[in-house]
Amino acid sequence: MSKLIYMDNAATTFVDKRVFDAMTPYLTDRCFNPSSIYDGAQDVHADLDNARDTIAKTIGATSKEIFFTSCGTESDNWAIKGIAHANAEKGKHLITSKIEHHAVLHSMDALKKEGYDITFLDVDENGLVDIKKLEEAIRPDTILVSIMFANNEIGTIEPIKEIGEICHKHNVYFHVDAVQAYAHIPINVKDLNIDLLSVSGHKFNAMKGTGFLYIKKGTKIINYMDGGAQEFKKRAGTENVAGIIGMAKATEIAHNEMNKRIEEETKIRDYIIDRILKEIPYSKLNGDRVKRLPNNINIGFEFVEGESLLLSLNDIGVCASSGSACTSGSLDPSHVLLAIGLPHEKAHGSLRLTISHETSMDDAKYVCDNLPPIVERLRSMSPLYEDFIKNKK
Amino acid sequence: MAYSEKVKDHYKNPRNVGEIENASGVGTVGNAKCGDIMRMYLDIDDNTHIIKDCKFKTFGCGAAVATSSMATELVKGKTIEEAMKVTNKAVMEALDGLPPIKVHCSLLAEQAIHAALWDYAEKHNIKIEGLEKPVNDIEELEEDEEL
Numbered sequence: 001m002s003k004l005i006y007m008d009n010a011a012t013t014f015v016d017k018r019v020f021d022a023m024t025p026y027l028t029d030r031c032f033n034p035s036s037i038y039d040g041a042q043d044v045h046a047d048l049d050n051a052r053d054t055i056a057k058t059i060g061a062t063s064k065e066i067f068f069t070s071c072g073t074e075s076d077n078w079a080i081k082g083i084a085h086a087n088a089e090k091g092k093h094l095i096t097s098k099i100e101h102h103a104v105l106h107s108m109d110a111l112k113k114e115g116y117d118i119t120f121l122d123v124d125e126n127g128l129v130d131i132k133k134l135e136e137a138i139r140p141d142t143i144l145v146s147i148m149f150a151n152n153e154i155g156t157i158e159p160i161k162e163i164g165e166i167c168h169k170h171n172v173y174f175h176v177d178a179v180q181a182y183a184h185i186p187i188n189v190k191d192l193n194i195d196l197l198s199v200s201g202h203k204f205n206a207m208k209g210t211g212f213l214y215i216k217k218g219t220k221i222i223n224y225m226d227g228g229a230q231e232f233k234k235r236a237g238t239e240n241v242a243g244i245i246g247m248a249k250a251t252e253i254a255h256n257e258m259n260k261r262i263e264e265e266t267k268i269r270d271y272i273i274d275r276i277l278k279e280i281p282y283s284k285l286n287g288d289r290v291k292r293l294p295n296n297i298n299i300g301f302e303f304v305e306g307e308s309l310l311l312s313l314n315d316i317g318v319c320a321s322s323g324s325a326c327t328s329g330s331l332d333p334s335h336v337l338l339a340i341g342l343p344h345e346k347a348h349g350s351l352r353l354t355i356s357h358e359t360s361m362d363d364a365k366y367v368c369d370n371l372p373p374i375v376e377r378l379r380s381m382s383p384l385y386e387d388f389i390k391n392k393k
Numbered sequence: 394m395a396y397s398e399k400v401k402d403h404y405k406n407p408r409n410v411g412e413i414e415n416a417s418g419v420g421t422v423g424n425a426k427c428g429d430i431m432r433m434y435l436d437i438d439d440n441t442h443i444i445k446d447c448k449f450k451t452f453g454c455g456a457a458v459a460t461s462s463m464a465t466e467l468v469k470g471k472t473i474e475e476a477m478k479v480t481n482k483a484v485m486e487a488l489d490g491l492p493p494i495k496v497h498c499s500l501l502a503e504q505a506i507h508a509a510l511w512d513y514a515e516k517h518n519i520k521i522e523g524l525e526k527p528v529n530d531i532e533e534l535e536e537d538e539e540l
Binding site: 303304305306307308311315333343344345348380381382383384385386 | 404405407410411412421425426428429430431432449450451452453454455457458
């Protein structure tokens with residue numbers, strides 16, 4: 001098979017050639033420990049500072065508010081557990097939503113076992129958090145609200161500005177998991193009243209094993225790793241220098257090209273959504289039609305199971321993802337699709353296509369041309385479809 | 394999780410997909426909650442008890458399709474007694490194994506055959522040695538949920 005169409009960019013992205021080139025010197029000629037004293041090492045230290053500065057500027061922060069981590073999951077763990085443990089005297093109540101990433105949900109579960117009280121907010125049929133219910137959930141002992149910027153499965157963009165205002169008003173820390181949104185849509189932590197922001201490098205063409213946590217100056221949070229003086233003594237461990245340099249390069253490129261990328265991706269996204277919904281009966285868009293990431297398409301096909309769909313797409317060279325149980329290693333379908341009210345059989349039949357700035361209109365056409373016969377074939381062998389047709393008659 | 398070449402072959406080119414009109418026995422097992430539903434149709438010779446034809450329809454993952462397909466291959470041409478020996482293990486072996494998380498698919502395939510045989514036995518008022526009433530029928534489960 002020669003043709004490969006990659007539409008799983010929410011899972012990971014390819015490292016940009018320019019990013020790769022920016023990184024390589026730090027793996028070879030400039031492979032110094034930035035904590036060392038000689039010139040070469042101090043130069044690398046300066047480059048790290050510049051990278052931190054570049055990243056800080058993209059979200060309206062100062063460089064001292066950027067803490068490099070190993071991934072989005074680490075950032076989420078640190079933000080949630082770090083705030084909980086540092087502020088337990090004020091209270092032990094945290095608020096989040098039911099559609100967060102497992103890095104957030106399972107961190108909350110871990111705190112629950114320690115005796116913290118967690119409110120898991122419902123979302124509406126499009127995956128939106130109800131800001132009124134969120135405000136009602138805030139109590140005197142609430143110490144943190146953690147809501148994702150945009151959902152990784154259905155692409156819904158949450159009302160972050162409104163939530164930020166509520167948290168600010170009630171003097172509660174606000175953490176945002178921006179793993180899917182950062183470097184894809186504009187984010188300004190000051191405008192949005194965000195206290196902590198989690199980011200992962202490999203979602204925007206940097207390498208895996210990179211990420212950062214923005215922590216607003218003055219935030220009371222425990223240190224995540226004890227050891228050396230790295231990351232302002234809050235997160236020890238020799239820096240992933242090449243990874244960080246690459247992440248700064250990737251974010252620079254993404255922000256320089258952001259408007260163009262948003263425009264192009266939105267055009268292709270809408271083309272795919274419109275064609276699929278029009279050409280395949282009993283299909284439905286999951287997530288909000290408008291408040292949606294430019295790169296996310298998530299469509300449910302009734303009477304069809306997701307893994308079968310993915311295997312068929314794999315056969316024609318399309319890499320995609322699904323909310324089906326079978327792709328997750330458990331028997332339960334996606335918690336996100338269940339939270340937006342889909343019954344199990346429909347949650348099993350979802351397809352997630354996440355495009356990138358490198359997705360062409362030809363790629364989109366190829367997928368749209370090839371999808372209807374695949375769905376039709378799987379339906380022809382589905383007992384659910386057979387029953388549906390018989391009952392219709 | 395990796396599928397064997399045989400599993401891949403069977404989900405890409407499943408054998409015996411479809412329905413049998415006026416089938417001697419039909420059985421449906423599984424439920425939408427776990428994501429797999431299998432329906433087996435049997436055409437059985439009333440005198441010789443030979444399974445002349447077997448077809449299936451499956452809503453489910455690649456392993457669910459492959460185990461259904463293999464199960465139909467294994468029971469076709471066999472007598473009812475012989476078909477009773479087509480266990481989930483036999484289906485798995487014939488497919489060169491399944492990833493651990495997919496073993497339940499082979500169990501469903503075995504149960505689907507049993508459910509179709511049960512339907513046949515009930516219609517003809519006969520008893521099949523070793524066959525128990527299928528419990529994993531989706532319609533029964535749905536009734537249970539309504540209770």
